[in-house]
Amino acid sequence: MKTPVVLVTGFLGSGKTTLISRLLERPDMGETAVIVNELGEIGIDHHLLRRVDERTVLLASGCVCCVLRGDLADELRDLLDRRDAGEVPHFGRVVIETTGVADPTPIVMTLLSDPVVRNHYELESVVATVDGVHGLNGPESVKQVAVADRLVITKADIAAPGGRANLEEQLARLNPTAHARAATFGEVEPEWLFDGAARDPRDIDLVRGPGHRELDHDVRSCVLYLDEVDWTAFGLWLTMLLQARGQDILRVKGFLNVGGDGPVLVNCVQHAVHPPVHLDEWPDDDRRSRLVFIGRDLDAERLRESLTAFDRVARS
Amino acid sequence: MCALCGVILNQHWAEQDGGRRARAFRAALLDRVLGHFGLSLHDWAGSVYVLRDRKGASVVVQDIGAVWSEAERLLGRPLDPLDAALVAELSR
Known part of the structure; x- marks a missing residue:
């Protein structure tokens, strides 16, 4: 059985670390390995925390979007070896936290294309945090939302109600396939995030209506x-x-x-x-x-x- | 897996329906579309495709993902499926 991988992306300060930290505190999260670029605020306790230095590999084809994350593939392979050898605690899920300005596409490409990685891991869902107060922040956050299966609108406690409603509408226009939920201090049910949204056919919800939608950062x-x-x-x-x-x-x-x-x-x-x-x-x-x-x-x-x-x- | 490069793949996602008939059908469709651009494509022994232009230049292509980039290289310009002339010809 493949180990599920959840990719958590989101712009700087949008609440990725808070979300992951809260999730890891929950007893029903199981044993999770977390891969981050920067060690810091994530509380790990009984979970496994690993840090990688972002290292990208451009494929010989020169296809710009098909950049692979060599660091991540190495780390995921190493985790497998160490788990099998009993050198690290058992883990049943991997959470990858991207940097705030990261394009999540190379990570998705790595998970789907590396021969070893794709045979042992399965991308379960891409989660994007969106700052409930400041909203989308430039092309990086627009792309993170476009790639996501789940959207967590953070800082729900301090966001103005009208502003949040506008943001929810904006996100629905931008990515009608992603379900969104507001959260305060990262309080989200794990099963909502980790239910295999990337491959779940029931997840495609187009009830918001067909046809063209308004421009959003040209997207x-x-x-x-x-x-x-x-x-x-x-x-x-x-x-x-x-x-x-x-x-x-x-x-x-x-x-x-x-x-x-x-x-x-x-x-x-x-x-x-x-x-x-x-x-x-x-x-x-x-x-x-x-x-x-x-x-x-x-x-x-x-x-x-x-x-x-x-x-x-x-x-x- | 990359829709284009086909690299790092054992089998391209669009070619997983397998079978010789499916492959022959796909090659015929590719040949039909590429014909609009003055190119031709033939399946070679069920393993690779051979792409040719009208000047006689040919290239061996591993899978459907690489067909388009190689076709662009032969022609020296992009091939757009939304091209109005292509759509009109295919619709006839």
Whole structure:
């Protein structure tokens, strides 16, 4: 069984450390290894705390977003070896805290691509903390929100009610696939954060409505609704799209009706693609394909026309 | 896994449906799309693809992820699936 990994990201001062510290205090958290860039305020007690120096490796392909975190892959492999050898306490989960300005994409790419890491670890969810008082803070925090499966709006006790409502609306527009919850001093139920949101089909909640959403730091989200789509045509189309516009497409997540009993769950973070999951059944009565795109310069109608054209060729 | 590079992968995510028929179908689709740009693609022995331009230049490509970057290299320009002319031709 793979060890689940939770990635906690969020801008400087947005409450990542407080969130993790509170979670680790809870008796139901189990044994957790925590990987951080800076040792400091996290209370560890019976948990395992490891520090890494951020070291990125640019792949020979030169694909800029496919930078790997060599330090993290080394650390995760080392943890496995040491756990097997009994040199470190047993742990059943890993929490990785990023730096405030970090782009979480290389970490996701590392977890999905390193041959050893992806065979022993599984990305459970990406959690982003958002400062409930100051809100989003530049392109780094916009990207962190786009990549997230769960959003924790911190400092709920001191945020103005109107301001928080605006922030929640802003986050819903930016990433309609991520569920958000407000918290004070990091008080969040662990099961809400650690329920496998990255791979859970029930997690895609588009009740906030389809169509284009307003610009947010030049990043917008849109939802594509289609009927049945040929899987081969989709794979071809998406790889071509990500080659052409991968720098601008921060996230793709959704269901695809490929004609089977259940849909295929698609989840991409820029060029990092989670292994597609063929589900046995649909989570609801809606049988349409529905894909959320988050990025810059997105036009849902152009995306839909293009994918439809590829699909038509596959069926002709 | 990287949608593009295909590096570090045993098998590209878009090619996990396996089987020779699926691979042949995929190669035919790729050839159809690439044809719009003056390129052709053939499956070679079910293991790699061979990508060619009209001047006779060819390149061996490992998987679907690398097809687009190699095609761009041959053409010297990006290939955009949202290109209106491509969409119009595929829709005919």
